Amino acid sequence: MEVNNRYITITKHIQGSAKESDFELKVAPLGLSVEPGSNDIIVKNLCVSIDPYQLNRMKSYSSSQKTVQAADGISPGQPIDALGVAKVLVSDNPEFVKDDLVVGFVHWGEYSVVKGGGMLRKVDPKTELPLSYHAGILGLSGLTAYAGLFEICKPKKGDKVFVSAACGSVGNLVGQYAKLSGCYVVGCAGSRDKVALLKEKLGFDDAFNYKEETDLNSALTRYFPDGIDIYFDNVGADMLEAAVANLNPFGRVAACGTIAEYSETAKRAAPNMIDVIYKRIKIQGFLAMDHKSLHSDFLSTTTEYIQNGKIKVQEDISIGVESIPLAFIGLFRGDNVGKKIVKIADE
Amino acid sequence: MEVNNRYITITKHIQGSAKESDFELKVAPLGLSVEPGSNDIIVKNLCVSIDPYQLNRMKSYSSSQKTVQAADGISPGQPIDALGVAKVLVSDNPEFVKDDLVVGFVHWGEYSVVKGGGMLRKVDPKTELPLSYHAGILGLSGLTAYAGLFEICKPKKGDKVFVSAACGSVGNLVGQYAKLSGCYVVGCAGSRDKVALLKEKLGFDDAFNYKEETDLNSALTRYFPDGIDIYFDNVGADMLEAAVANLNPFGRVAACGTIAEYSETAKRAAPNMIDVIYKRIKIQGFLAMDHKSLHSDFLSTTTEYIQNGKIKVQEDISIGVESIPLAFIGLFRGDNVGKKIVKIADE
Incomplete structure (x- = not known):
């Protein structure tokens, strides 16, 4: 089986401000099968996080700034990884099965192949919070x-x-x-x-x-x-x-x-x-x-604050993979009010 | 008994670089007696430390920088306090007697009245190091x-x-x-x-x-x-x-x-x-x-390093109270090689 995967890429490295013409919506067929033994997972992305730091990954760097680039530069034409919530379609990883809801690094696109599946985490269904929270306030x-x-x-x-x-x-x-x-x-x-x-x-x-x-x-x-x-x-x-x-x-x-x-x-x-x-x-x-050791404290404390209303969740959601470039550019104009999320598909 | 005390003052608050004309050598009679019960000490200064930070104390500050000024601004016409080594002439403080060698905040001048005497410390004669070290490397x-x-x-x-x-x-x-x-x-x-x-x-x-x-x-x-x-x-x-x-x-x-x-x-x-x-x-x-708690560690470690030759002491010494303004101005031109000290009198 195969789907058409629509995803966002940059057309070239970005200098200065990001413009719409720096981005492109690509479409590529994606076979919904994984290599046995690969641990790979294919997911359907439901929502993704839109963050200003991505601009730094989209620049080209001089050698003197190699540390920043080493963080992980984004190459023109390649999918752009970002935190998101997704649903497992196919899994060779024994920890995940079809229809699991997961959070982790996917892409600014409709589908992602997550290599090895290692960085994904299952969404805890007990929290009963909107899925977008896992890509934002709980991300x-x-x-x-x-x-x-x-x-x-x-x-x-x-x-x-x-x-x-x-x-x-x-x-x-x-x-x-x-x-x-x-x-x-x-x-x-x-x-x-x-x-x-x-x-x-x-x-x-x-x-x-x-x-x-x-x-x-x-x-x-x-x-x-x-x-x-x-x-x-x-x-x-x-x-x-x-x-x-x-x-x-x-x-x-x-x-x-x-x-x-x-x-x-x-x-x-x-x-x-x-x-x-x-x-x-x-x-x-x-x-x-660098502060992953805080993660479980952070997650339990924040979830509790949200559930008992001590923290208000402020999200700003756009719809559809094609809205990603403008959602991103808008961050630098202050268009967003709260956490910017793009919802790509319904569960 | 009375001496003529020659000391350095600023003629006005300094803006920008310090110039010779910003300084003045004043002469004022000083009675060599202290009020009983005052704990005051009168010392003859032997050498004083010349440090760049004094320039910040000589400026006038806007209210928005009051924190820096609060550190302790220097007023035109007043003696300028600085770390130095001195000899006790008169003491109302029971911890000090005539001829004690002391280190602490005295002035860019020949004599100082140290109010209360509280911040002075006796020079440990056992170290047998040049007195100037106590105003510099050990200061x-x-x-x-x-x-x-x-x-x-x-x-x-x-x-x-x-x-x-x-x-x-x-x-x-x-x-x-x-x-x-x-x-x-x-x-x-x-x-x-x-x-x-x-x-x-x-x-x-x-x-x-x-x-x-x-x-x-x-x-x-x-x-x-x-x-x-x-x-x-x-x-x-x-x-x-x-x-x-x-x-x-x-x-x-x-x-x-x-x-x-x-x-x-x-x-x-x-x-x-x-x-x-x-x-x-x-x-x-x-x-x-802010790191006074380190002082005794610092002092014993550094004294030992000096004594066994693991640390070389690099001093740059000028002679006479009248040499202080140029010694100070020279700091900003890089004239000094190592710790700048002005020797004011022999022991």
């Missing part, structure tokens, strides 16, 4: 927020926490976790609607629209008259500079993303190093994948 | 190197360590401690003589003159073909950027000084935050004063 976005806040920033009750891109997939959760830890939390976002959402639905103590501020430094001084203890950075650039200027002694910065710098490579944060030294500031980059 | 410069390397960077055997301003008071020690920890150590400095000193006397594996390099990034790639694990930053600016570009995953930066940024406030390091994130880099500011 890498959630683990990123959890690890970055708790491991890198170590929040204490009463700490003042600032989160940028606070309506994004990671930021909204960081703020909610920080509130549950007894912190004072202010977020920034790029529209009035998002600001309202942060304050009214997601429980932030305060929020502001950075596009309405002419001076980020004094805006932060206004929102944090007693200074910032923790800055969870999703944007880099001038917001990072302003946050460092407003950090308290022993302030911590979790460097999670730098979306402002992903597209415009020339625009870089130049934090005042005199502040960094005298205030003993720690700026620490991190990746969720 | 804050040494503790800064020790705390920054061991507490912030946590060197492991085989780590590749890069030190900037490697002939400076802190840098030369960082390199020597790192060598004693089994690391591969490269330093940079601003002259061929300093480079020779690093390699031939101070035991660095390699060293280079940054003024002869047109591209710091590729220079570091040349000196560290396998990348940098630890960067001990004394200079900030483009050297910090280049180091971050060459750091290995999980690289650590001890932000100790940013001498390139002390004078020219516009010139700031803009490290690539994508590197910081993907390589999980930690950039951490620190001050020696």
